[in-house]
Amino acid sequence: MPTIISVTNNKGGTGKTTTVFNLGAALARRGFSVLLIDLDAQCNLSIAAGVSQPAHHVGELVLGEATFEQTLVKKPQYHLLPAQRVLLSYEYRVNNEPDSGHLLADVIKDKDYDFVLIDCPPSLGALTVNALVASNYYIVPMQGENFAYIGLDEIQKLVLKIKKRMNPDLELAGILLSMFDLRTKFGQMVYQKLVQDQRLKVFTGNIRQDIALMECTVFGQSIFDYAPESRGAADYNHHCEEVLALVGKTPKIPV
Numbered sequence: 001m002p003t004i005i006s007v008t009n010n011k012g013g014t015g016k017t018t019t020v021f022n023l024g025a026a027l028a029r030r031g032f033s034v035l036l037i038d039l040d041a042q043c044n045l046s047i048a049a050g051v052s053q054p055a056h057h058v059g060e061l062v063l064g065e066a067t068f069e070q071t072l073v074k075k076p077q078y079h080l081l082p083a084q085r086v087l088l089s090y091e092y093r094v095n096n097e098p099d100s101g102h103l104l105a106d107v108i109k110d111k112d113y114d115f116v117l118i119d120c121p122p123s124l125g126a127l128t129v130n131a132l133v134a135s136n137y138y139i140v141p142m143q144g145e146n147f148a149y150i151g152l153d154e155i156q157k158l159v160l161k162i163k164k165r166m167n168p169d170l171e172l173a174g175i176l177l178s179m180f181d182l183r184t185k186f187g188q189m190v191y192q193k194l195v196q197d198q199r200l201k202v203f204t205g206n207i208r209q210d211i212a213l214m215e216c217t218v219f220g221q222s223i224f225d226y227a228p229e230s231r232g233a234a235d236y237n238h239h240c241e242e243v244l245a246l247v248g249k250t251p252k253i254p255v
């Protein structure tokens with residue numbers, strides 16, 4: 001049984017795709033088999049993986065219009081269920097299906113991977129619901145600014161409903177402060193506010209601003225291949241270790 005982790009925030013541009021791409025690479029480097037799922041019609045994860053015109057997309061898979069094997073793209077370090085722009089219309093189509101929240105869970109739960117990481121769209125619609133219903137954990141990348149709290153509240157409300165009705169075991173892995181500088185006064189203030197909230201869990205490691213993290217997805221390389229000595233590589237390595245400690249798995253290959 002894979003450990004399934006959704007990376008979600010309804011606010012756009014908080015580092016979801018960057019986290020899925022590089023946490024996935026960090027896990028693969030440690031010897032784990034990894035499936036990445038692009039649930040966002042912007043297709044940023046698929047593009048970063050060099051898959052811009054896939055034969056089939058994950059929306060077709062969940063509606064039974066394509067098989068898992070037809071949809072899967074195999075890369076040397078990981079496998080990918082890609083997106084296409086047309087995925088946007090699948091929000092609506094998925095919503096109209098009976099038992100619509102379980103469609104993604106049904107197609108991935110028995111797959112033979114150590115980890116499945118799901119890149120959610122910046123919304124809390126039917127596809128994000130499907131991701132959270134399928135997941136053991138969710139990570140919320142967040143930038144340290146005031147508006148971010150509003151989004152966090154909405155995610156937590158949705159998670160409460162999903163836990164109650166569809167997936168009681170869903171657990172917050174943690175809030176991941178990204179593009180964030182803990183050394184600033186403001187950064188400290190945001191961090192303190194989050195850790196004082198008993199309902200929340202915050203990863204101790206944050207992801208600092210690093211231009212190499214922006215560049216690596218453009219070049220289709222993980223931060224570990226693109227800039228192994230960068231701050232971004234160090235931060236995502238540390239993040240990966242925190243995730244492994246949380247889920248109770250040890251690296252198969254030491255790095």
Ligand SMILES: Nc1ncnc2c1ncn2[C@@H]1O[C@H](COP(=O)(O)OP(=O)(O)OP(=O)(O)O)[C@@H](O)[C@H]1O
Binds near residue numbers: 044178207
């Ligand atoms: N730590 C970082 N330092 C610098 N740039 C970053 C960092 N993390 C992400 N970025 C850049 O910020 C932008 C948004 O990041 P990303 O695409 O990962 O966010 P997202 O939450 O997936 O966005 P969306 O909601 O649109 O899907 C991208 O251009 C990305 O390259």
Ligand SMILES: [Mg+2]
Binds near residue numbers: 119
């Ligand atoms: Mg994204």
